[in-house]
Amino acid sequence: MIWGSGGPVRLPDGMFAPSPGSGSGLCCRAAEPGSTLWAPVVRAAEPGPAFAVLVVEADGRTHGDLAAVALAGGFAPAVGEPPLTDAVVEIRDGAPVRLRLAGGRTLREPAHEVRVPPGWAAAAAGRQSVLVLVVPPGTLIPDPAALDPDGTAGPALHGTAAVDDGPVTVT
Numbered sequence: 001m002i003w004g005s006g007g008p009v010r011l012p013d014g015m016f017a018p019s020p021g022s023g024s025g026l027c028c029r030a031a032e033p034g035s036t037l038w039a040p041v042v043r044a045a046e047p048g049p050a051f052a053v054l055v056v057e058a059d060g061r062t063h064g065d066l067a068a069v070a071l072a073g074g075f076a077p078a079v080g081e082p083p084l085t086d087a088v089v090e091i092r093d094g095a096p097v098r099l100r101l102a103g104g105r106t107l108r109e110p111a112h113e114v115r116v117p118p119g120w121a122a123a124a125a126g127r128q129s130v131l132v133l134v135v136p137p138g139t140l141i142p143d144p145a146a147l148d149p150d151g152t153a154g155p156a157l158h159g160t161a162a163v164d165d166g167p168v169t170v171t
Helices: 063-072 120-127
Strands: 002-004 007-009 036-043 051-058 084-092 095-101 106-108 129-135 157-164
Touching: 036 095, 036 120, 051 063, 051 095, 051 120, 063 095, 063 129, 063 157, 084 120, 084 129, 120 129
Parallel strands: 051 129, 084 157
Antiparallel strands: 002 007, 036 051, 084 095, 095 106, 129 157
8 A cells, every 4th residue: 555645546466556654655645736746666576576656646637648759659549468558767865766758858857855655665676677657637646447467558658768867957
């Protein structure tokens, strides 16, 4: 479970995030109008190393634009294996700080500082990639069926983004 603004939110099996009172802080906070909410989670993999996952939720005014840019960059409905995309997740001090889409022409930043669960940065560095889920407003975490390869495609999109953990760039 993770805690959203309305209380606990169930994560799909194999995913975990920091819990309230764990000293790690909340994974996310309520978004400001026009902002993007980010929830990093770690997904266990058997066999193999864990996956770093970044759930991105834009508000109702900007979600359509975000989804269109994500689709144009190679994202697909969240069913089956996530495709490789042109997206890049910038990571600084172990936390995601920026999502670059459309070859870097579209940037998304979280509404607030993003707190990551233990192992997230190591999973991203180990695979040199982050699984990005773009979910509709009010979702925070998609229905677990949206992540099930045997499920049906829902409104969530997914794709694999490269990792940029180099020096901070000014755009």
